[in-house]
Amino acid sequence: MNMFRLVVALLFLAYGLIIGVLNTQPITLKLLFTEFQTSSGVGIMLSLLLGVVVGGLIVLATLVWPLYAKLRKATRAVAPSQDAGA
Secondary structure (H helix, E strand, O other), rough: HHHHHHHHHHHHHHHHHHHHOOOOOOOEEEEOOOOOEHHHHHHHHHHHHHHHHHHOOOHHHHHHHHHHHHHHHHHHHHHHHHHHHO
């Protein structure tokens, strides 16, 4: 499985390098209080990375944390009954 992950990571790295090489046109990224010049390939990759991070945070906040809270609550409910039986 680790070899598979390595191959997939290398494929994505190669894909990112190809995007960066093929998209060399300069663009200006304007943010709220600043702006900076970069190539369009870097802009595309930064946008993709930002989307992955924001999506991961949304999944974490809406799915993982509530399920983890339920698991903690269920574990606390089961723990006293196991101590009483021992």
